[in-house]
Amino acid sequence: MEDSKKGKVLDVAMDLFRKKGYASASMQDIAEACGMAKASIYKLFESKEALFTEAFVSCHRTLLEKAAELDRSSRLLGLSPEEKLRRRIEFQLHYSVENHLFMIDFKDLPIKENDDFRLAWQKKKNGMLTWYREMMLEVFGERIEPYCWDVVAIYRGIFNIYLSFVIQKAVSTPLSELAAFIVDRMNAVVQDLLRQSPRPIITDTVAYVNALNPSxxxxxxxxxxxxxxxxxxxxxxxxxxxxxxxxxxxxxxxxxxxxxxxxxxxxxxxxxxxxxxxxxxxxxxxxxxxxxxxxxxx
Amino acid sequence: MEDSKKGKVLDVAMDLFRKKGYASASMQDIAEACGMAKASIYKLFESKEALFTEAFVSCHRTLLEKAAELDRSSRLLGLSPEEKLRRRIEFQLHYSVENHLFMIDFKDLPIKENDDFRLAWQKKKNGMLTWYREMMLEVFGERIEPYCWDVVAIYRGIFNIYLSFVIQKAVSTPLSELAAFIVDRMNAVVQDLLRQSPRPIITDTVAYVNALNPSxxxxxxxxxxxxxxxxxxxxxxxxxxxxxxxxxxxxxxxxxxxxxxxxxxxxxxxxxxxxxxxxxxxxxxxxxxxxxxxxxxx
DNA sequence: GTCTATAGTTCGATAGAC
DNA sequence: GTCTATCGAACTATAGAC
Structure with a gap:
């Protein structure tokens, strides 16, 4: 009962944050959209920052759950590693477009100062890195290990830039085709890395580094x-x-x-x-x- | 005289924006750092947003000037296209680390609502895109034309992600070596694109699109x-x-x-x-x- | 140095349930 | 009568503007 009320407010707040951003979605807006008074929201959430942090955490929990579900179905279908990767990318594109507010880097935003939020953010970031790493090792094999963090980095870079075009609605290609395009580019990068075997740039020591909280x-x-x-x-x-x-x-x-x-x-x-x-x-x-x-x- | 005073304030403001970010650097801070009253700053700049916009424009003008200078010296030295690209990337890494506040995407920041700033931002973005495109065509040749915007996009993606590691001081590799690494990865991507010739994702029609101001x-x-x-x-x-x-x-x-x-x-x-x-x-x-x-x- | 606007936060009165 | 959920109103702090 109490729980469902809290859940309702959380849903409404997530919606508003998605639409207007953290700063522009005021507690007033959220209260109005919930049909209740501002003061009542403070009975459920300690502060605006706490509310946003919960929204953020919920968004990423859902992402991971849906991704795990997708992987299960890929396994059942007996798909090739490359096709699995393509499906993951396509899914991630869709999810990130819908929730891009929760996916961006919160540089220069006051919320980034909040300790609870920082912890949640760091946890999410590390979770995603681990997830990417497993994905790349699975698709390209153990031999990419020395480069696995560079491969993850390059993947994230390419993914993010195309995502930004998709968010701006500047891409007419279907997301399934875009995902295949990204897989192919990654393939080229990986094959070339193995051929040239340069010195890796990103190592274990630094992959999880948190600039704000080094230890x-x-x-x-x-x-x-x-x-x-x-x-x-x-x-x-x-x-x-x-x-x-x-x-x-x-x-x-x-x-x-x-x-x-x-x-x-x-x-x-x-x-x-x-x-x-x-x-x-x-x-x-x-x-x-x-x-x-x-x-x-x- | 008035001009030099304005220039002084601009320098101080740029410094503070770099250090603390747009929101956290208050007019109070800037006034104090200049040793003058807040009111005096409003005689020189219409508003905080106008001040930031000028700082932003100045930062990018300097970037382009220095880059042009670098290109001239590369030409005089008769360097290969690849080495020219490497030098440009290295320079851009250095410059972006120092000025990363002015390089980031201002998503969800109130300043993004300001029309003057938006125009300056769009102009800078288009200028950078044109610059990247010329650079890629010069290095990889005219045959990459159908893919030139995809090549630019992938370059930006890879550049940005490594830049973020450098900014977090999470990379010990010298920037010159990192630049060479990026050149090599781009080479692999381009060769593969030409070999596979997939359908391009980003076309002229959308490269310069501004989501907020479509026309x-x-x-x-x-x-x-x-x-x-x-x-x-x-x-x-x-x-x-x-x-x-x-x-x-x-x-x-x-x-x-x-x-x-x-x-x-x-x-x-x-x-x-x-x-x-x-x-x-x-x-x-x-x-x-x-x-x-x-x-x-x- | 003062004014003002905004928005996060808190207080206290009210009303309904037991 | 007490307890608690709710909500309008008031408080406060910040920071831009003049």
Missing amino acids: DDLARRETALELLRTMELGVPSLGLPEAAREEIAEVVGLLRAEIAKDEPKDALVRVLVSYLEAVPELRSGLRQLLWLYSNSPM | DDLARRETALELLRTMELGVPSLGLPEAAREEIAEVVGLLRAEIAKDEPKDALVRVLVSYLEAVPELRSGLRQLLWLYSNSPM
Whole structure:
């Protein structure tokens, strides 16, 4: 009951934020659109910033949920990695067009000063990076590992620029075709990187860096947990017998539970990781995890 | 005297905007940093928005001037097109790091509502696009023409993403090496585009589109003039006898003067353009110009 | 240095439920 | 009578304008 009222206000607020932006959507507007008084909104949300932060978090949770659903359906259809990537990009284009207010960088916006928001933002950013990285490794194979962050960066750059054209309605190409175009460009970049093997620009050390909070351990821990959640979701598609997959999923779950603790036991973490390293598909994720873990006094 | 006072305030304001952003740098701050009263600033600038707009314009004028200078020196040194591009990227990285506040997209910022600022912004954006396009055509040749806007877009995307890492100080690679890395990636993308020849995504029709002002003729005219200025700057490096180059420069100047008029004579414009079309290096720019011209009731 | 406008936030009165 | 949800009105802080 209380919950549904809060949910209603959140929906209305998200809508207004999407349409008018953070600064221009006033609490007055939101109250009017909800058919209630401003003061009543403050019973549900501590402040405008808290309201926006919840809207932001909700928007990204939905994105990740829908993406996971899409991946499941891709798996069921037995699509090729490239086609899976294309579908993801197309979906992400659609979702980002609808929610572009929540996708932009909030540079120079007062909300960026808010600690709660910053944490949510950082968590989302790290979650997306992990997600992109898994996606690229899956599509282009483990051999791109040394370049995986550069590949992710270039992907994000190309995606963002075309997204900006789409948002301006300056592109008449259907989004499915645009997504295929982006896949092809990424393919060219990756093949060339492997051929030329230049020195990578972006390394693990910097990929998750947060300029504002250089040693944000909480965010790093969340990133590690997010990574494990992603790995868990990937287990069912491993080419292994049912029983083996179940066991692996269980071990990943144990690892996640341990790392989620206030003071995880290092030894247990090491044992679980070394067990999982027997699975080739998990290795790069595990290396990533260890890096996050060992750089953070969890 | 008045001029120098205005220049001083502008410098101080630019500095503060760079450091604190548009919203956070208040007129109070600026006045204090200038050692004068707020009221005095309003004698020099109509409003905060006008002040910011001037700062923005000044920043981009300097960028273009320095870039032209760099190109001149590259020409004198007889560098290869690729090396010229690399130097431009390196310079642009440096300049953008120092002035990134003036380089970002001002989405969701109140200043974006101001008409004067919007015009300045649009003009700058179109100027940059023209500049990028010339750069890409010069480096990769006329054969990329069908894809020139896609190449420009992909370049901007890759540039921006690496710039964001540099700004966050998350990249230890020297900027000269990063610039070379970007050149190589662009090379791969371009070669692949020519090989695969997919359907282009971004065409002339949409490259200059302004979402907020779909038929902004003033901005389009400015773009055409900017394009002619760029062409004029390029004339000295044509591989032609001195006398021919002088004549060409004069004709480009005539064309620019005609288009700058309130009611240019169509016939004269056509004659001048057709004369210049004898020079292969100018053809793509001229096509661009005609497109801008014929779509705008100048 | 003062004025004014805006918008986030809070207060206190009112009304209905038990 | 008390408790609580609601809402109009008032408060406050900021910052642009003069």
